[in-house]
Amino acid sequence: xxGYLARKTVIYGLTFVVAVTLNWLIPRLMPGDPVxxxxxxxxxxxxxxxxxxxxxxxQTFGLDLPLxxxxxxxxxxxxxxxLGTSVWLFPAPVAQVVLDAVPYTLGIMIPAILLSFVxxxxxxxxAARSRWLDNVALPVGYLVxxxxxxxxxxxxxxxxxxxxxxxxxxxxxxxxxxxxWSWAFAGDLLQHWVLPFLSLFLVSLGGWAIGMRNLIIxxxxxxxxxxxxxxxxxxxxxxxxxxxxxxxPQITGLALQLGTILGGxxxxxxxxxxxxxxxxxxxxxxxxxxxxxxxxxxFVVIGVLLANFVIDIVYVLVDxxxxxxxxxxxx
Amino acid sequence: MSLSVTDLRVHYRxxxxxxxxxxxxxxxxxxxxxxxxxGESGCGKTTLGKxxxxxxxRMKHAGGTVALDGEKLPIADDGAMRRxxxxxxxxxxxxxxxxxxxxxxxxxxxxxxxxxxxxxxxDVLPELERRLKLVGLDIDVLKRYPIxxxxxxxxxxxxxxxxxxxxxxxxxxxxxxxxxxxxxxxxARALVEFRDHGFVRxxxxxxxxxxxxxxxxxxxxxxxxxxLAEKAPxxxxxxxxxxxxxxxxxxxxxxxxxxxEEQQLEGIEGRPPSLLDPPAGCRFxxxxxxxxxxxxxxxxxxxxxxxxxxxxxxxS
Numbered sequence: 001x002x003g004y005l006a007r008k009t010v011i012y013g014l015t016f017v018v019a020v021t022l023n024w025l026i027p028r029l030m031p032g033d034p035v036x037x038x039x040x041x042x043x044x045x046x047x048x049x050x051x052x053x054x055x056x057x058x059q060t061f062g063l064d065l066p067l068x069x070x071x072x073x074x075x076x077x078x079x080x081x082x083l084g085t086s087v088w089l090f091p092a093p094v095a096q097v098v099l100d101a102v103p104y105t106l107g108i109m110i111p112a113i114l115l116s117f118v119x120x121x122x123x124x125x126x127a128a129r130s131r132w133l134d135n136v137a138l139p140v141g142y143l144v145x146x147x148x149x150x151x152x153x154x155x156x157x158x159x160x161x162x163x164x165x166x167x168x169x170x171x172x173x174x175x176x177x178x179x180x181w182s183w184a185f186a187g188d189l190l191q192h193w194v195l196p197f198l199s200l201f202l203v204s205l206g207g208w209a210i211g212m213r214n215l216i217i218x219x220x221x222x223x224x225x226x227x228x229x230x231x232x233x234x235x236x237x238x239x240x241x242x243x244x245x246x247x248x249p250q251i252t253g254l255a256l257q258l259g260t261i262l263g264g265x266x267x268x269x270x271x272x273x274x275x276x277x278x279x280x281x282x283x284x285x286x287x288x289x290x291x292x293x294x295x296x297x298x299f300v301v302i303g304v305l306l307a308n309f310v311i312d313i314v315y316v317l318v319d320x321x322x323x324x325x326x327x328x329x330x331x
Numbered sequence: 332m333s334l335s336v337t338d339l340r341v342h343y344r345x346x347x348x349x350x351x352x353x354x355x356x357x358x359x360x361x362x363x364x365x366x367x368x369x370g371e372s373g374c375g376k377t378t379l380g381k382x383x384x385x386x387x388x389r390m391k392h393a394g395g396t397v398a399l400d401g402e403k404l405p406i407a408d409d410g411a412m413r414r415x416x417x418x419x420x421x422x423x424x425x426x427x428x429x430x431x432x433x434x435x436x437x438x439x440x441x442x443x444x445x446x447x448x449x450x451x452x453x454d455v456l457p458e459l460e461r462r463l464k465l466v467g468l469d470i471d472v473l474k475r476y477p478i479x480x481x482x483x484x485x486x487x488x489x490x491x492x493x494x495x496x497x498x499x500x501x502x503x504x505x506x507x508x509x510x511x512x513x514x515x516x517x518x519a520r521a522l523v524e525f526r527d528h529g530f531v532r533x534x535x536x537x538x539x540x541x542x543x544x545x546x547x548x549x550x551x552x553x554x555x556x557x558x559l560a561e562k563a564p565x566x567x568x569x570x571x572x573x574x575x576x577x578x579x580x581x582x583x584x585x586x587x588x589x590x591x592e593e594q595q596l597e598g599i600e601g602r603p604p605s606l607l608d609p610p611a612g613c614r615f616x617x618x619x620x621x622x623x624x625x626x627x628x629x630x631x632x633x634x635x636x637x638x639x640x641x642x643x644x645x646x647s
Contacts, residue, residue: 223424224430224431224432227424227426228432229385230422231416231417231444231492232414232447237443237447241435244434245432248434320478321433321476
């Protein structure tokens with residue numbers, strides 16, 4: 001177990017280094033010059049002023065140094081928790097901008113992932129033994145899963161937001177409100193949260209339900225299930241075993257899905273103008289804000305890596321077959 | 332009498348119609364008897380074994396009765412049959428290698444199964460440990476997962492587990508088929524020992540391997556295409572078979588000491604009939620060297636000597 005953890009830690013560490021490097025490199029390979037853009041925003045005509053401003057900004061952002069030094073400085077700053085200064089929201093530090101957005105993204109993602117996983121697996125397990133539910137759940141599941149995130153998001157925004165008027169369709173809270181600790185604000189926050197959450201939740205739900213249904217049917221046909229039934233075990237026990245074993249591939253599926261779900265969350269946020277990381281990524285790209293883009297993607301990378309790491313460990317705990325260092329039988 | 336099967340018919344439902352895998356079989360297994368069932372693939376031996384404990388979803392009970400210790404078994408009623416399983420009729424499946432849940436420790440699985448039968452694990456544990464030792468297993472297999480055991484060990488765990496509640500009848504389906512010869516011998520010996528210790532009253536051992544039956548079984552029942560061909564003490568089946576099919580089956584086995592350089596090991600010409608729409612009369616007719624007009628009528632399965640029954644017109 002210790003060897004396994006050490007190996008996983010090294011692998012995740014390496015992945016982190018590569019991800020951070022790419023994360024630093026890609027914005028620098030994008031066309032366009034952010035400094036030019038900032039200078040242009042100041043709308044000055046005088047060439048000397050422009051030169052001075054350019055020099056000032058380049059020094060501020062450390063862009064006057066050779067690339068390798070920029071790279072090393074980036075790592076050094078990273079360990080100090082300094083992600084640089086935003087170009088778009090100058091002079092706000094990137095770390096602050098990102099940290100403000102993270103709760104919104106986590107707030108829709110974590111409930112959407114967990115609830116869709118739990119509800120989807122339960123519905124799937126039930127569908128495996130109820131013909132009626134199977135006939136309803138399966139087609140609906142396929143339909144919902146096949147929908148792209150933004151398409152479902154748009155449908156929901158139109159149906160529940162515009163047509164029925166139940167929920168607001170944009171923003172994290174009402175534009176007329178100031179974030180504060182009050183019931184009115186919390187309620188408003190919740191109202192704005194429903195649609196983005198729902199669109200993520202629904203898209204993931206169908207996949208889990210279909211997967212679970214098929215796995216349960218497979219497990220119920222397996223040898224150990226037949227043997228238990230032949231020895232008079234009640235259906236409840238057999239299903240309990242089947243459910244537990246069917247969960248294992250689903251957990252792997254969850255690990256694989258995390259990245260995709262995150263991508264979906266980003267798109268969903270853009271549709272609902274929800275002030276999370278997704279919207280930040282879009283704004284950063286539109287404004288050629290290297291540092292903000294880097295910072296946001298860094299959080300995304302860390303999030304995906306952490307989640308995968310946790311799932312790797314959970315998997316070892318629930319499936320004895322993956323445990324290393326098992327002592328084989330001898331007689 | 333322990334087990335008494337009367338005119339049992341079990342069919343498989345298929346899209347092309349019912350496959351009559353078991354078409355009217357009548358036999359008895361006495362207390363303490365180990366009866367072997369032999370026959371080629373598709374003759375209905377596994378179907379017979381399954382019919383006595385749990386019909387699968389494609390199988391249909393088409394007639395006949397099964398009585399164990401004088402009580403009729405509700406073989407067509409899955410729910411009612413559950414009460415009889417394990418305590419009265421138990422099974423060692425064909426797939427003993429994969430019969431245990433891979434993600435549960437063996438002891439935990441046994442505990443769960445016993446709890447489902449309202450038996451306390453702690454009450455049975457000393458006996459369980461005793462029997463594990465009897466088949467040469469260490470008691471800490473209970474703390475292991477099935478993947479940590481070798482094939483032979485799993486087979487023995489399944490043997491102990493299946494017989495833990497001292498069933499009246501144990502059905503062993505191809506118990507030794509997936510094992511190497513030394514494990515085969517150990518399992519065969521364990522089966523006989525379990526009967527001798529009274530852990531199981533009587534036993535039905537299903538296999539295509541007649542040499543294993545010769546080691547284990549008191550009597551051998553030979554089946555052909557859903558019908559019974561011959562039942563007799565094991566020694567009689569090997570030395571003086573009467574039914575032409577049994578003769579050819581035994582004749583197809585190699586014998587120690589014979590040299591097969593000059594002589595050819597003989598097989599049986601032809602193939603068994605389709606059970607979707609089997610021919611009337613004796614089913615072995617088409618392949619039988621002794622076939623004559625009378626064989627168009629099904630021969631009765633009757634006793635020709637003490638404990639020796641044959642279904643053939645040519646023998647009487």
